[in-house]
Amino acid sequence: MTKIGRTSTLILFLIFLSISMFGQDENPFDIQSRIGTVVEDSLTQTSDSFSLDKHVSFVERRQLEMIEENPFNVSHIPVKKINKIAEVKSDQIDSPPGKNINKDLLTKSNTRNAKFLFWFFLIQLLLLTSVLGINREFIKKINRSISNDNFAKLVSRDYNGGFNALFVIMYVIFIISLSIFIYLAARHYVGISGFSKFLVFLLSVSGIYLFRHIFLGFQGFVFPFSKTTSYYNFMIILFNSYLGLLLIPVNLTLAYSPEGIANISLYIGMGLIIVLYLLRFLRGSLHAYTFISNHLFHFFLYLCTCEIAPIFILVRFLSNSFSN
8 A cells, every 4th residue: 555655646746747847838947038138228228328418428428328237336427417418318308309409509500601791891991991091081071071061062072072982992881881781680580691692682782872873873964953963972972981880880799799789789780770861861852952842753753763662672682582
């Protein structure tokens, strides 16, 4: 009986062992390969490292990765630097793609686009230096002529109605100043920039004032009021020369100053242009009062052709040029 009991006990043990072995799906002593997991983790860490801020060095990124892998590693990165990196990561996670715009990059882009303006500012200063070298009192005469009509008539007689080398140089300064101001205002409101865009403004301003002076000369040649038109032509040259000088510091501030100061300079420049334009138009109207009363149709023709039409043509031309 003892032998039969031992045999039955052994059979039961073998049955139980076989059942337990078949019930296990995996062998606890099998060695699992971690290559796929390590590759996936390394790829994830690499993608996260590329999303860090560019100011974080490679060594610092590697130290952070080693800390995450082994908790016993000691970090040599300051706590403030780690907090900054964490903030960069959280900002990149929270902000949607394509919406994270760096204002410093925009500021550097605007400064880089305005570098070519430096050469035009340099040309203006060289031209102004040549004027002062030829006649030191010339700028004072322009300043006095703005507020004194009788003195302006004397200057017109002495300088051939504005068709003088000094006034030509001053007029070139005005064309450059006004073109720079319009370009900077357009860059501020519309966002256009580039040397080619500035050339469009420069050629447009030059063409408008060239047409205005030619048309005034044509009116004085055809109709019997040549003295009135020649003096008003000189008034345009005089006020524009004065405006060109005033716009130089405004443009410098507008091009190279911070945004808050640039906005103030922009409004100051607009105010100077409006005030001098109205003052010139008022002076010309008072001087040509008898002409306006006797030749109302010719005055209306001049007003539409030389004062209003060029502005609409310029706006239409620039809108078509920059809309493409």
